[in-house]
Amino acid sequence: MESKWLHDFVALAEQGNFSKAADTRFVTQPAFSRRIRSLENWLGVPLVCRDRYPMVLTDAGESFLEQARLLLSQIYGIRGQLRQSLHEHCSLNFVTQPSLAVTFFPRWIHTLRPQLEDSLIRLNTGHYHDAIEQFMSGSADFLLCFSCDDVSPVLNQPVLNRPDVERIVVGQDRLVLVSAVDATGHPLHFLSADVALRLLLYPPTSFLGALIQRKCLPALSEQSYFPVCENALGEGLKALALQGEGASILPASLVREELAQGTLVELPLSAWVRLDIELCCRPPFRSEQVALCWQLIRQLAT
Template identity: 40%
Template sequence: MDIKWIEDFLALVEQGSFTKAAEKRFVTQPAFSRRIRSLENWLGVSLVDRNAFPTKLTKTGEEFVEPMREALNKVYGLRAQMQESSAHEQMLILSTQHSLSVSFFPKWYHRIKSALGHPGISVNASNLHDCIDLFLAGQSDLLLCYYSPDIYPELERQNIISMEIGDEQLIPVYACNASVSSCPIEEIEGANEPVQLKLVGFPSGSFFGRLVQQQCFPKVPGAVHFELACETALTESIKAMVLQGIGMAWLPASLIEQELKRGELKQLPDLPTTNLKIMLYRQKSTRTEEIDSFWGYLLENG
């Protein structure tokens, strides 16, 4: 059983509809419905009358709203007590996107390791949605991620503070020894005839997928069209596929810095780039004094 399922159910009770509750939980309605169904399957009872409109709880669902809310509060209260009692033994926990764990964190660690002390830092690398979930649920002390208020606005809260610790640029690249276009790459700029590019893309629901769709595709020259060769949410996988000549892709510049220097990859001319901030987030209320000290160090030393 996932504790998020109880939070989902209580959000449904509060919002009164699957659509509004899904929006509040920052998931799609189909995914939200599956999570409610998973809770019902685990409990072995129906909580929602799916034949009623608007949304209505079953008798069992209504009876157990308060007990479930109390149980959730007790679980979080117990976790807080356990964290407090063992805080001196715990590592600082950081959640971050896969790409940042590879392209940014190792270099950043060398700059901040003197402020970490013992026993150091534990890094959880995942997709941005899961990282945000862990952070908001109090399961990580810090969140390191790319900044885009239009894609994940749930971090704009009064109980969350942040600082900019770096920047990044998403650039369109291709393997120099590969043919990814229906015409020579040098002919793309100013082309009058349609140009077809093979694309290794990010899923539309992923952070980079939404970013490319919103900030890059609208600025692509009208003669350029894309043929999707393959897609994955992992930037390292996309980088490997681009190097194999499967297609072009938009990738973080820091992730492919060495490949660009060695001439293995080259930036595509006349295609848009987009700039990103790299942000670090924390809750105003922290579980240990070490987190406050570490944050103070970052403010003083950048």
């Protein structure tokens, strides 16, 4: 039996007419009639009363109609499950911090796409500890995160320093102090011995917040400052900075366009902080596709 015979029979029952049903199935009426006859021969019972007008189904036909619909549903349900299983096998699951999901990941994964072909890329985001927890629990194949040796003890980053975790540096960034500008292009907030600097900051419990507290704020030297807002999302801090609410210390990649356009300007720090962008994985890999992806990334990083 062919599944198209089931489709034909359901169409015939719904249209109540051989000619209209043939049209919906994009075949000629004679060909359509032969396919209905083939189904009847396979079942060994007549399904249609051909001597009645308008056409009606036989008792066997009425009984088989729901079975035909159920069979089609099961056939395509099984096909969908099998395809989903294959698709899942060819998926790559990443978890990363929110700012990297916006600034780094799109361009980076675009460079890999020719080798990854049509693999399904899944990207989840979470703040530093949440992202690490997802990765270590096996919910993601790869962890993409900022790394800085100076802040590792503060944030317990050694959880990634273990034999079953492999790590590769795939990019760099740096933290910059930025301010919006006035109509003449001068910064609204600036370093001054006489005026305290309004700051928009990451929470000190976050990865970047702890790094800023440890490295960036001391780099302001004798400049006095006071926080006016804390936000765990860099995009939120950038939006506030653009509104002139205060200066903010952000990844340079997050404000690249604004610095180029002149809507934000960089203020001097006595020392700037470099950030590594690391990709982490935990063999053995869930699938061959994940293993091939890691191999490709290692080759590109060397």
